Amino acid sequence: MRSFWGLMRAYWFSDRWVEAWTLTLVIALFTALSSKAGVWFAEASGELVNSIAFYHDAANTTPLASLLTNAGVLILLVVLKDAGFTGIRTFVSATLHRKWRGWLDSRFNAALLDTNHTHFHAQHGSSGAAAPDNIDQRVQESIKDMTGGAIGLAMGVMAVATSLYFVGRKLLETSAEVKGLEFLGSYGSAVLAFLAVAIYVPLNTWIAVKLGRLLERLNIRMQQSEGSYRGELTTFLRRSFHVAASQGENVQKTMHDRLYVDIDRTWARLNIVNTSYRSFELVYNFIGARIVAYAPGLVPYIHNRFDLKGYITGSEMVNSLISQCSWFIHVMPSIAALRANSQRVTELANAIENVQHPQEFYSLTGCSDFRYDRQNPVFGLTIQKLELTHQGEDATPFLSAANLRFRRGEWTFLKGESGCGKTSLIKAINGLWPYGRGSIVFPEGVESFYAAQEVKLQQVSLKQLVCLPGSERDHTDAQVASALHKAGLGDFIEHMADESRDGMSWDQVLSGGQKQKLVVARIVLQQPGLLFLDEATGALDPEGKIAFHQAIKDNCPDVTVISIMHEAVPPRSLSGAEFYHSIVAIADGVATKKPLAPSLPVALTTILAHPRPVEETRPVEERWLRFPRRIRQK
Known part of the structure; x- marks a missing residue:
């Protein structure tokens, strides 16, 4: 577990591999069902929009019933997708999170609290690098956030893959010829859709990655600052009596103020970057959902290659594809936090491994x-x-x-x-x-x-x-x-x-x-x-x-x-x-x-401590000679 990927896969190749893989496969199954439900949702949206558009058409003999039926189907699909497939997937992923975190926590505790006194050596020696700070924070908060972020990242990758399969296949099935791109045949509109996604998403993902790296550095700095402040508070509460006895409250307050300054400054920078990222994400979502998603199908729709229902259905599927492929952009702050947490956990794992042979470890920096x-x-x-x-x-x-x-x-x-x-x-x-x-x-x-x-x-x-x-x-x-x-x-x-x-x-x-x-x-x-x-x-x-x-x-x-x-x-x-x-x-x-x-012998000690009145003025040497020989020999 000394590297990021080693840390990520350790649980799945441990003695708990059956549990890990079972939960993972259940998550994958419901992710695939959720992606498939996205296709059904796009088709139902197209049906609903079509029933609204042709509500007053003379050929539509049951406009109200058709409208209510399509609306009801759409609502049922939303419930099935979000409360059913997505809800069950969320519960199973939370269970996997709990199990994985518990396993990692037990492994780190076993490694730190071994007969080798690893917890002691990890904090009191170094081979050129500083000993890991705030081990309690790394074992608890960092492991918890890292495992949760990794599971979310994996589910996002699964969602992208399954969406590309289901949505992409449906786009190819419903594709139509595009004027000017006749050489593509009936795949013209699908190619335009894929091209729009391929240009729009990677370009903005690159921007998100740049901002994410800045967030990662600030997250690490924030964790260090928070850990130092919390550590000082814990130490202070343990020596509370000594602070009170020495009337050292003002000095202690100055220490707290100094440590919190670093938290405040880092937090301010983090707020600026987070706000910028949120604004970028909102603009990206609007352009993707309202312009990029509807643009590819607009040309064939104008040339009557699509009816309104087909145009809306295709556009919703492109929107779904953009949304799924943009998952990395949506969770880039979480990915930055994941990288920050995993770095702190792997640093601790490396520190534990380095001190498994204490004398070899200390020999790097001294005799x-x-x-x-x-x-x-x-x-x-x-x-x-x-x-x-x-x-x-x-x-x-x-x-x-x-x-x-x-x-x-x-x-x-x-x-x-x-x-x-x-x-x-x-x-x-x-x-x-x-x-x-x-x-x-x-x-x-x-x-x-x-x-x-x-x-x-x-x-x-x-x-x-x-x-x-x-x-x-x-x-x-x-x-x-x-x-x-x-x-x-x-x-x-x-x-x-x-x-x-x-x-x-x-x-x-x-x-x-x-x-x-x-x-x-x-x-x-x-x-x-x-x-x-x-x-x-x-x-x-x-x-x-x-x-x-x-x-x-x-x-x-x-x-x-x-x-x-x-x-x-x-x-x-x-x-x-x-x-x-x-x-x-x-x-x-x-x-x-x-x-x-x-x-001096016990008897002599007792007598010298309580001397008799008649012997008060006699020298010690003279009184010593008066003892029997056997006592003097002792």
């Missing part, structure tokens, strides 16, 4: 040579000769780690100044950092879990939120309830099946701290072997941070933890025991790992 492997879980997680860089072939590494090993069950604290690369290191381990090199070897058969600082919750049930990244069918209600209780969210157990509470989604209901407790519930339920905490306790108070760590310690005994926190010293349990065993310190772009500095 991307990460090697991921598996080893016996006894050896834990190993990182060797790791260097992280930014985009660019000659980018200097901003972080390097010669050799880092994390044993099974080991808790490691990442320490360093802001901006030193702590989060980048965790992202690289998880395959989410694009540029650099090195070897990352994971323990075989061990699941990993990445907990970020900011928690965004999808609009699903609370049980599903706890079961992520798995399905709610993977765990019983009792297991999920137990995880919520251990995480400190027991008050919400009775609402596990709800997708909202008091009309608000869980993302709105839960506070920042509660969302981070929800992460604990996920960890307790999922039992990962590798846990990455990227400032995952930032919204918790000191007691909450201790509870966060204690819940993991108590329920995931063999988990390997690598954690980033703002604190200079990692938290300890309420008893004073250390959660963490080692520290990875990042300084001057180098990451080094060392054991956590030993702390």
Whole structure:
């Protein structure tokens, strides 16, 4: 689906081909019937005009009955054609539109939301071209408008082909000799009709194409402007509290005004072109229906080769032919929109295809040579000769780690100044950092879990939120309830099946701290072997941070933890025991790992915190020597 035609035919050659072709053939059948009904309509119009013209003729013994009969037949044909054939075709085409759009939507969602994290790579890297903007707009609006426009275009082509066949054949059957063109025989009037259509329609189609290309460019620009404005509105509503707290409404308003200026300017130009095109189309329709359609048959009618009935019938058929062949002119704005939408959809398809192999994709704009492997879980997680860089072939590494090993069950604290690369290191381990090199070897058969600082919750049930990244069918209600209780969210157990509470989604209901407790519930339920905490306790108070760590310690005994926190010293349990065993310190772009500095024994810590009155003045060293030898050895 990387090209226009590939995108157009993919559905018809997919696993849904029976559905696609069945609906298409039904549309083709009713298009042909509608075109045939156009011939019947022309003949009935001729009969009606003839009954009016000869209403007072002495030979017409039943003028009123003939007039009413012909009028009734014409009305029945209109109902049959427009409410019957055309109406059914419209319903079937709308069904095809719905089915095709649904299939394309599912394909793009499956491609974006695969295990390769395509949605992430498509937005955060480029091979010389900008990442696709407004992916939500492309998947929804562009696909919807593109599929609808393509079906309309195909139906128009079918209508032109069937009209040329039915109307053209009837014109040849009713053709008459034209004075001055006797060498054409009885096909003279038909040749004149075809010649008029062949000159008039293509010339005006060329004009329409020129205007259509301008409309296409403006449509693309309008979509980009609208998408940017909508994206900023969405972002603003998500950070509404921060705008209110900082009293940043005036700044936000200025941003909105600046973005809307582009929409307004593009819209103004689009209105001018659309108005010009509409005026051109109205003039074209009048000349085609009242002059070009009636001109070819006028010469044989003047020379008595046609009677009035034949002249009107032939002229109406020429008008029908012009109307059908002019379909491209009538829908040129829609074709321009179709091309604009298809361009945006194919750009997204290309972006998705380009990042199917992330390292090859990122290698086009920088160094991307990460090697991921598996080893016996006894050896834990190993990182060797790791260097992280930014985009660019000659980018200097901003972080390097010669050799880092994390044993099974080991808790490691990442320490360093802001901006030193702590989060980048965790992202690289998880395959989410694009540029650099090195070897990352994971323990075989061990699941990993990445907990970020900011928690965004999808609009699903609370049980599903706890079961992520798995399905709610993977765990019983009792297991999920137990995880919520251990995480400190027991008050919400009775609402596990709800997708909202008091009309608000869980993302709105839960506070920042509660969302981070929800992460604990996920960890307790999922039992990962590798846990990455990227400032995952930032919204918790000191007691909450201790509870966060204690819940993991108590329920995931063999988990390997690598954690980033703002604190200079990692938290300890309420008893004073250390959660963490080692520290990875990042300084001057180098990451080094060392054991956590030993702390004073728990007993000594307690005594020093609550000293006996008689020992208040004694030095710490003297009091330390008074402890039994076994305690001092600890």
